[in-house]
Each structure stands twice: as structure tokens, then as C-alpha cells.
Amino acid sequence: MYEDWTEELPIGETAEVSPGVIVERRCFLTTIALALGALAIPATATEKLATDERISYEDFLKEVIPVAKKLVADTSLAGQHRYLLTLASYAVRIADVSVPQMRDSGQGAGPGTFIGSNPGGDPFIVIHWRMEPGSIIRPHAHTYGNVLTLGLEGEIRVENFEMIGVRDFDAKGTFKARKTQSQILTPGQVNLVNLERDYIHGFQASMRGGRGLDFTTRIKERRPTTPYLNLSGKQVETGVFEASWAT
Numbered sequence: 267m268y269e270d271w272t273e274e275l276p277i278g279e280t281a282e283v284s285p286g287v288i289v290e291r292r293c294f295l296t297t298i299a300l301a302l303g304a305l306a307i308p309a310t311a312t313e314k315l316a317t318d319e320r321i322s323y324e325d326f327l328k329e330v331i332p333v334a335k336k337l338v339a340d341t342s343l344a345g346q347h348r349y350l351l352t353l354a355s356y357a358v359r360i361a362d363v364s365v366p367q368m369r370d371s372g373q374g375a376g377p378g379t380f381i382g383s384n385p386g387g388d389p390f391i392v393i394h395w396r397m398e399p400g401s402i403i404r405p406h407a408h409t410y411g412n413v414l415t416l417g418l419e420g421e422i423r424v425e426n427f428e429m430i431g432v433r434d435f436d437a438k439g440t441f442k443a444r445k446t447q448s449q450i451l452t453p454g455q456v457n458l459v460n461l462e463r464d465y466i467h468g469f470q471a472s473m474r475g476g477r478g479l480d481f482t483t484r485i486k487e488r489r490p491t492t493p494y495l496n497l498s499g500k501q502v503e504t505g506v507f508e509a510s511w512a513t
């Protein structure tokens with residue numbers, strides 16, 4: 267959603283990520299293990315990863331911020347993936363987070379979409395969002411901040427797109443856009459917006475509605491407006507649509 271507030275390897279297999287520290291393998295463990303090894307995270311942090319215990323939001327921030335600060339500098343495609351997946355490995359363990367006061371998102375295709383904020387820190391901000399049953403957040407591009415979206419409640423379909431060819435947020439007229447992801451975001455599920463991939467996302471709430479968090483990290487020069495993706499509905503080939511930008 268907003269860029270700026272002012273705007274699972276077979277389960278059960280294990281791997282040793284540092285001497286004496288054994289963790290259970292999950293989908294993106296290799297990336298995480300490499301990241302942790304490279305960062306020489308204190309043993310207490312890695313030991314905690316070996317458990318399924320939930321952590322408070324405050325402990326989440328305390329643990330993840332030092333790691334995020336070390337990974338955020340690499341803004342390459344691979345660097346952003348490493349950053350977002352590492353952030354995700356901590357975020358999925360959050361036990362609970364308070365629901366802040368919310369206002370209309372301003373990004374809905376109609377009423378029923380709301381945003382507020384929870385404390386974040388350097389280098390990311392945290393947007394807390396809620397969607398009423400059947401509501402829609404229009405697909406929009408993230409141009410300067412990558413995003414980790416975490417589902418907390420309900421069921422939301424999230425779709426990602428990207429431009430085919432050279433990325434141009436000032437493109438006039440029509441261009442081709444590819445749908446790169448389409449998934450159901452349920453509690454504990456994550457979706458990534460890497461500024462090099464999947465950088466356009468939109469949300470459609472199920473009849474149950476839903477709620478979640480967006481961890482947004484600004485890594486590029488801010489743009490004054492958010493480009494919204496207009497899809498003509500004309501599918502020129504499987505998963506490829508004629509599209510244009512709107513504000």
C-alpha cells in the first residue's frame with residue numbers, strides 16, 4: 267500500500283547456521299542462513315530462530331532493526347530480496363500488534379479501505395491496514411520504497427504486476443504490463459514488492475475482509491505522486507495486459 271506514511275526444503279530438515287545452532291528448514295531458509303552468517307548475528311538471535319515461539323511486536327523491532335540496517339544498503343534485485351525475506355522471517359513470528367487509529371486509505375476503488383501506523387524505526391515504517399469485505403485497493407506502483415506485506419487477519423487476494431520492457435513511470439499512452447503474482451494473503455502469509463520486480467500491487471478483499479501490515483523501506487528518491495495502473499481488461503497474451511498510468 268503506501269510507500270510513505272505521510273504517505274518454506276522439506277519441513278523437518280535441519281541445518282547448522284552457526285556453530286552449535288541448528289535451525290529447522292523453511293522455504294527461504296537458505297537465503298536467511300546466508301544473510302545471518304554474513305552478518306554475524308549474536309548467538310542469542312539465531313538461537314531464537316530455532317524455535318516457533320511468537321514474539322511481541324516490541325521484541326520484533328528490537329531484533330529486526332539491527333539486521334535490517336545492515337542489509338538495507340544493497341538495493342540490487344538480490345539485495346532487496348535478501349532484505350525483504352529476512353524481514354519476513356522475523357515478521358511472521360509477531361504474536362500481536364495493537365490496531366492503531368485509522369483513516370480512509372485514499373487508494374480504494376470505493377469505500378472500506380483504511381490505514382494507520384504502528385511504530386517502525388530506521389530503516390522502515392509500518393502501515394497497518396484494514397479492508398472491509400469486498401473492498402478493493404487499486405493496483406499502484408511503488409517507485410521509491412520496497413514493501414513486505416504481512417497478513418494478520420481475514421483473507422485478501424494480492425496481485426503484483428510489472429511493466430514489460432524498460433520501466434517508465436512517466437510513460438504516456440498504453441504499455442504492456444505482466445501479472446507476476448496472484449496469491450491469497452491469509453494470517454502469516456507474506457507478499458514482497460521489490461523495486462526491481464513485482465513493484466506494482468493491488469488488493470481485493472474476500473467476503474471476510476482482512477487486516478495486515480506493510481513494512482515499507484525507502485531506498486530511492488521519492489516521487490511526488492503514486493502511479494496507479496489502469497488495466498484495459500484486454501489480455502494480449504496469458505497474464506499480459508494493455509495498461510496505462512493514472513494518478
Ligand SMILES: [Fe+2]
Pocket residue numbers: 267268269406408413467
Ligand atoms: Fe502499496
